[in-house]
Amino acid sequence: MSKEQEKGDLGHDRDLQPAAYDGNAVSGQQGQGNSDPVRLANTALSYITHTLVAGLTAYLLYVSFRTYQLFSWHPACVTIGSLTLMAEAIMAMSRGNVLTAGLRRPTRVRAHWVLQLLAAGFVLCGFVVEVVVKRTSDRPHFASPHSVLGLVYVVLVVASNCGGLAANYSARLRDHVRLAAVKLAHFLLGAATFALGVCALVTGLYTRFFSVSAGREAQLACTVLLVVVALLVLQSAARSVYSLCRSLLRV
Template sequence: MRSDVESSPVGEGLGQRDFWLYVWLRRAAVIAAHVTGLGLTLIISLLSRPGTSLFSWHPVCMSVAYCLCMTEGILLFSDEGSPFCFKSRKDKFCLRWFFQALVLIAAATGLGFMVASKNVSELPHLVTWHSLLGICTLAATVLQAACGICVIFPKLLRPSSSPPRLKLYHATCGLVVYLLATATVVSAMFSYWFQAMVKGVAWWAFLLLPLFLALVVMNQITNAYLPRKKITS
């Protein structure tokens, strides 16, 4: 079995002036995404006032997992505007798995705090769109990590698909996870807790931040992994 995957080149077909404009706009977008991910995590952490209740740790852990760690884990392979651009590919690979491990740890911890908070308050589980999307996001995160392990150890695990195909599956699963995480974060902003904390124009600004992050991350993944021709066997 043989699989061929070719990445779509960035800026193909552009003139010199348009190409540099594209590069600088892309660099500005990546820098803004780094700042947005960190800023959103810090603001959510401040609004949550961690330590005041069991629930207060849930938004902190989940924002650290998905707004910060997963965003950084994907964007560190970008050559435009990434604070890790000076690192070798091997170092970036190690950092990628460090961030992925943090995503799993922080997400599992956030889930634990939410379950404990619901149990103490004697409230039902999985009754809102936010909770259902959150469970789907966690399940997809575990699947994406498992797919990544198959990419690292293809001979040990002996998967049925070839390494190029596994990398494409891993990237696609990562995109699905991030879009699910974005939907979960956005749905949290419609909760009574968040709307009681943030109102008016500020609420609309918060609503746009995760959507902006998703746009930049989606562009990064598709530019890096989108095949130019159909995979053939």
């Protein structure tokens, strides 16, 4: 075997190591010539995303408790779980995230699953509040598009966390499945779960509770901002998916 072939094989092996699954690994390798502009753009987007998440969370919590009732805990818990914690969990895996940029990958992975577990807990609490309120007021369950979407979302939250557990221990299954395939499935399921959670939040903006507590302008503004946040958060996951697809397609 020639030296060139040996180097090629070694490079291919390194590409399949877990470190290559970082969402910014590929972009960092491809953009070494213009790393400073790319780094500045990623930092700016990270600051913007965190600011929008914090601002939207604060406003939606204000609207939720503007007129306090038991039901107020439903939008409050779902907002914290679906928007704040889940968005931060996804962004924690990105090296471009200003809050976790100085952390090593194992620490970022730990932060990711801790935030995801907290997010799932808040979402489930919000779901329980909704069920209790409907039952005590003798109102039908899952009778609106928002409630049906919310039910599907809760199922995906549970499935996504189970998938995260499988991805976390996928190294022990390397003799049976490809690590990249397990991680890709987890990323795709997590991204779909987050996107569906944002859709549930958007439909919740047009329920009677939010319409009474806020107004038409607030509904439209929050809808636009939620879509922008979803796109900004998911773009970091898209880089990870691209990296994993490259690993899977290599022979």
